[in-house]
Amino acid sequence: MTSALIATGLTKKYGRRTALADCTLDIPAGHVVGLVGPNGAGKSTLLLLACGLLDPTAGRIDVLGERPVSGSPRVGFVAQDTPVYAGLTVAEHLRMGAHLNPSWDAALAEQRIAQVGLDPAQKAGKLSGGQRAQLALTIAAAKRPELLLLDEPVAALDPLARRTFLQGLMELAATGMSIVMSSHLVADLERVCDHLIVLVASKVRVAGDVDDLLASHHRLAGPRRDPAGLGAGRTVVEESHTAKQSTLVVRSTAPIDDPSWQVDRLDLEDIVLAYMSGAAGSGRVLEGQR
Numbered sequence: 611m612t613s614a615l616i617a618t619g620l621t622k623k624y625g626r627r628t629a630l631a632d633c634t635l636d637i638p639a640g641h642v643v644g645l646v647g648p649n650g651a652g653k654s655t656l657l658l659l660a661c662g663l664l665d666p667t668a669g670r671i672d673v674l675g676e677r678p679v680s681g682s683p684r685v686g687f688v689a690q691d692t693p694v695y696a697g698l699t700v701a702e703h704l705r706m707g708a709h710l711n712p713s714w715d716a717a718l719a720e721q722r723i724a725q726v727g728l729d730p731a732q733k734a735g736k737l738s739g740g741q742r743a744q745l746a747l748t749i750a751a752a753k754r755p756e757l758l759l760l761d762e763p764v765a766a767l768d769p770l771a772r773r774t775f776l777q778g779l780m781e782l783a784a785t786g787m788s789i790v791m792s793s794h795l796v797a798d799l800e801r802v803c804d805h806l807i808v809l810v811a812s813k814v815r816v817a818g819d820v821d822d823l824l825a826s827h828h829r830l831a832g833p834r835r836d837p838a839g840l841g842a843g844r845t846v847v848e849e850s851h852t853a854k855q856s857t858l859v860v861r862s863t864a865p866i867d868d869p870s871w872q873v874d875r876l877d878l879e880d881i882v883l884a885y886m887s888g889a890a891g892s893g894r895v896l897e898g899q900r
């Protein structure tokens with residue numbers, strides 16, 4: 611597996627405030643990767659470090675095998691607040707992109723602007739939040755970077771614009787571009803991402819290919835009991851109990867063959883929520899998994 615991004619003990623402090631603490635992760639290249647986690651988990655900080663707009667306080671980050679350099683033609687970045695120059699028109703943004711980026715794909719830029727219905731003569735300051743997001747994505751994509759980093763790019767988009775945006779992303783991914791996208795909209799991530807990372811308080815709670823995560827996580831419901839009896843090779847991600855019933859979210863590669871459990875599939879959102887909930891921090895690893 612080649613890596614798009616490797617972080618080792620990565621730490622970023624703003625004065626006395628720690629934004630990212632001792633984060634270690636490995637994001638594979640050639641995938642559309644969803645980065646999810648609660649507010650304040652450190653996702654934006656990680657992406658800013660990855661594109662070289664911030665320097666680490668401690669630890670190390672490598673992006674496409676190199677230390678990040680701000681403005682690298684190999685990495686495109688769309689920040690959370692989709693910054694554009696209010697006084698410049700859409701067409702002027704594209705001309706500036708062409709001027710600044712040696713690998714600028716003018717045909718791609720013009721085709722995307724037409725596809726999303728942006729008026730080239732419109733000043734960026736007069737665009738809606740969603741239109742600004744589309745412009746920012748177009749500029750980042752037309753650099754033809756090897757890695758595109760997107761920080762909550764669809765938060766401001768209406769459902770139709772979101773679908774268009776995500777389709778655009780899938781087209782870019784089909785060209786071989788690696789994409790890492792943070793978002794709280796897990797249903798969207800399930801549509802476009804083939805790899806998912808759940809980051810909670812700077813730590814990876816779970817990471818893996820979406821198909822593997824969906825296949826290996828189950829919700830079990832049955833008469834109340836101690837989950838320790840589940841057997842080897844099963845990780846209890848989340849558990850809740852009433853006087854009579856136990857409900858568990860379990861990661862298991864082996865089938866759950868005890869007929870007293872009702873076993874249900876989970877969607878990606880269920881899995882993410884299980885890892886993000888407080889119980890995930892103490893997820894029990896049953897004997898044989900250690």
Ligand SMILES: Nc1ncnc2c1ncn2[C@@H]1O[C@H](COP(=O)(O)OP(=O)(O)OP(=O)(O)O)[C@@H](O)[C@H]1O
Nearest residue numbers: 624627628629630648649650651652653654655656
């Ligand atoms: N410029 C800054 N100065 C001080 N603290 C900061 C700064 N930027 C981020 N932080 C703090 O660092 C922590 C991580 O913030 P970050 O924005 O990386 O999280 P996030 O996972 O992207 O959150 P969200 O989902 O809300 O966007 C938070 O506690 C935040 O308050």
